[in-house]
Each structure stands twice: as C-alpha cells, then as structure tokens.
Amino acid sequence: MIIGGHSIIYSTNPEADRAFLRDVLKFPHVDVGEGWLVFGLPPSEVAVHPSEKNDVHEFYLMCDDVHSMMAEMRQMSIVCGDIDSQPYGLLTHLTLPGGGKLGIYEPRHARPKGVNQISKRKKSVYRATKTSPRLKRSRKSTRKTKRR
Numbered sequence: 728m729i730i731g732g733h734s735i736i737y738s739t740n741p742e743a744d745r746a747f748l749r750d751v752l753k754f755p756h757v758d759v760g761e762g763w764l765v766f767g768l769p770p771s772e773v774a775v776h777p778s779e780k781n782d783v784h785e786f787y788l789m790c791d792d793v794h795s796m797m798a799e800m801r802q803m804s805i806v807c808g809d810i811d812s813q814p815y816g817l818l819t820h821l822t823l824p825g826g827g828k829l830g831i832y833e834p835r836h837a838r839p840k841g842v843n844q845i846s847k848r849k850k851s852v853y854r855a856t857k858t859s860p861r862l863k864r865s866r867k868s869t870r871k872t873k874r875r
Contacts, residue, residue: 733785740825747824751803752788767822770841787830793817796831 738744745764748754752768769789791794797807797819806822818834820828 732773734768736760736786736823736827736829738823738825738827740743751805768780772841773840785819785830787832789832791833793831793833796833819874829858830866 736744742762745762748766749756749764754768755767756764759765771789793810794817797810800807800821808820808828811818814835817833819831821831823829
C-alpha cells in the first residue's frame with residue numbers, strides 16, 4: 728500500500744538548501760543521520776502530462792497567494808522569477824541558496840482530496856462498524872443462521 732510520496736531536490740550545496748527549507752519555509756523535519764534532513768510537506772497532488780519523452784519530472788510547491796509569497800521571499804533576499812499566468816495557475820520560480828530553481832505556483836484548478844483524507848474516513852467507518860456491539864450481535868446471529 729502506498730503511504731506517501733518522497734521528492735528529491737538535487738543540489739550542489741545541499742546544506743544551504745536544507746537550511747532554506749528548515750529556516751525560511753519552516754518545514755518540519757527529521758534528521759535521519761549525519762545531518763541528513765528529511766522534510767515533511769503540506770498536502771500534495773500529482774499529475775501526468777503528455778511529453779515527447781519519459782523520465783521527466785517537475786516539483787512545485789503550491790501556495791494560496793503567489794504575489795504575497797514572492798514579496799515575502801524578496802524581503803529575505805531570495806531571488807524570484809517573474810510570475811507567469813497560465814490557465815491552471817500563477818507560476819514562478821525562486822532560486823535556492825545552492826543555485827537551483829524551485830517552482831512555486833498558485834493553483835486555479837480544483838484540488839483533489841488527499842489520500843490520507845480518504846483513508847482516514849474509510850478507517851473511521853471500519854472502526855465504527857468493527858466496534859459496534861449491535862453489529863457484532865448481528866454478525867453472530869448471521870453466523871449461527873448460516874451454520875444450520
């Protein structure tokens with residue numbers, strides 16, 4: 728069963744980019760050893776787009792107001808690209824301390840429910856039916872009836 732996703736940002740200066748995610752974006756993290764930080768992300772989504780070739784992937788962080796986000800980044804001397812208006816959202820890139828680009832966009836499209844939102848609901852329904860005394864009695868009487 729899928730329990731999550733794991734994105735990787737390759738960097739020529741991973742320490743600086745990890746510090747950016749930790750200190751500027753304030754992402755929660757765990758140190759999995761020797762300063763290797765793995766960061767928690769807000770809810771996410773994945774889409775498949777047509778392409779002339781396989782093995783091409785992009786990573787964007789989504790925000791609710793790209794203009795405010797970019798203004799906040801610029802106040803911290805983070806270099807930001809121009810905002811590009813697309814039918815699906817407002818798009819830009821910021822430059823990480825290590826020199827790489829990180830996509831940021833404000834979606835205009837509908838957002839799906841997260842897997843956790845769906846699976847939590849199913850689990851709560853399962854727990855409710857599993858622990859219901861009335862349902863347990865009903866199951867026992869059904870089993871007795873079937874055995875006869």
